[in-house]
Amino acid sequence: MADILLENITKSYTTRKVLDDVCLAVKAGDFVAVLGPSGCGKTTLLRLIAGFEKLDSGLIRLGDVPVSSSRFNVPPEKRNIGIVFQNYALWPHMSVMENVGYALKIAGVGKAEWTRRSLEALAVVGMEGLGERAPSDLSGGQRQRVALARCLAANPTVMLLDEPLANLDVHLRASMENEFVAFHRRTGASMIYITHDQAEAMALADRIAVMDAGRIVQFAPPRELYREPRNEMVARFIGNGLILPADDVDPSLRPGHAMVEIFGTYHEVRASTDQQRTSQARVCVHPAGLKLVRNERAGFAATVERVIYRGSHNQIDFHADAMPQVSLTLHAPDSEPLSPGAAIAVRIDDGWVIPAAA
Numbered sequence: 001m002a003d004i005l006l007e008n009i010t011k012s013y014t015t016r017k018v019l020d021d022v023c024l025a026v027k028a029g030d031f032v033a034v035l036g037p038s039g040c041g042k043t044t045l046l047r048l049i050a051g052f053e054k055l056d057s058g059l060i061r062l063g064d065v066p067v068s069s070s071r072f073n074v075p076p077e078k079r080n081i082g083i084v085f086q087n088y089a090l091w092p093h094m095s096v097m098e099n100v101g102y103a104l105k106i107a108g109v110g111k112a113e114w115t116r117r118s119l120e121a122l123a124v125v126g127m128e129g130l131g132e133r134a135p136s137d138l139s140g141g142q143r144q145r146v147a148l149a150r151c152l153a154a155n156p157t158v159m160l161l162d163e164p165l166a167n168l169d170v171h172l173r174a175s176m177e178n179e180f181v182a183f184h185r186r187t188g189a190s191m192i193y194i195t196h197d198q199a200e201a202m203a204l205a206d207r208i209a210v211m212d213a214g215r216i217v218q219f220a221p222p223r224e225l226y227r228e229p230r231n232e233m234v235a236r237f238i239g240n241g242l243i244l245p246a247d248d249v250d251p252s253l254r255p256g257h258a259m260v261e262i263f264g265t266y267h268e269v270r271a272s273t274d275q276q277r278t279s280q281a282r283v284c285v286h287p288a289g290l291k292l293v294r295n296e297r298a299g300f301a302a303t304v305e306r307v308i309y310r311g312s313h314n315q316i317d318f319h320a321d322a323m324p325q326v327s328l329t330l331h332a333p334d335s336e337p338l339s340p341g342a343a344i345a346v347r348i349d350d351g352w353v354i355p356a357a358a
């Protein structure tokens, strides 16, 4: 395992800046997800770490070794990095065993040794007995397992995964998620996992770097991103965050909290300990933090738009009467009979004042 350190990385294609002063420190053995919308620069970041692209400025270190700068670029095969791509990148003319053992073979490892390590790696990913098959005779999930076994056999200190589950169906995705976690535990490799699926990132990673337009906006554990998003982009991207306008933000009540006025009623929400008193702010709430209340003075007035039965709860889509153009959502027990058009009152049980831009 190795630390991965990115210092002030900048990369442009022609005149377009794709990565803009990116800094990231991944501790040895950490599982980090890089999450962001399409085109924000995730794959470019990964290709720079792997050594497939040269950076314009900044420095990348793997462990203690500087591997990329504007002046030098250690080639990919000298970085001891394992890579798993979305399209598996298996060689179609080779058997499963040959695919898994190929890197060891060309590195000069003897046949007995590469066969032993390949068999062991295949067993770890539950593919024993399938070594003689051709990749074309495997399912998508099995191919991804072979790609994982290939990494495992090479025993890398750093693993990069670029949307490895994107081509798999929902059930396979869930079982492969477990596979990745087990793989990480077993190898202790530092892992960087690229995805645009926030649920996947939350399920897998110790920490998530949220990217937007070539920058890392926030790098934090999943819980912190969900509860304390640094800006509106992160708030909306993680856990279906909803943004509400707040007036009269008063943090004097107790540290880490603030009283805010939202749609004419007062609510206590969480806030940064250095939140200043201000006349206007934006508050992030999640469907789970909004509650129906019987006493209409205890919540803001709202109107039900749609009720969707979700088994464990009903999803209530509604709008605040003070802001009818924006649809909001809360979860209510199935015992609560509501129809579209019903007048309701909604209290904010949990919310977070988004810090003012620094």
Ligand SMILES: Nc1ncnc2c1ncn2[C@@H]1O[C@H](COP(=O)(O)OP(=O)(O)OP(=O)(O)O)[C@@H](O)[C@H]1O
Binding pocket: 013, 014, 018, 036, 037, 038, 039, 040, 041, 042, 043, 044, 045, 196
């Ligand atoms: N070789 C290239 N030449 C020119 N532009 C490129 C090249 N590779 C990527 N880009 C552009 O750089 C930007 C970032 O691309 P990148 O693939 O890193 O984004 P991404 O976040 O991985 O997106 P996605 O989730 O869609 O894969 C995009 O606007 C893309 O069009």
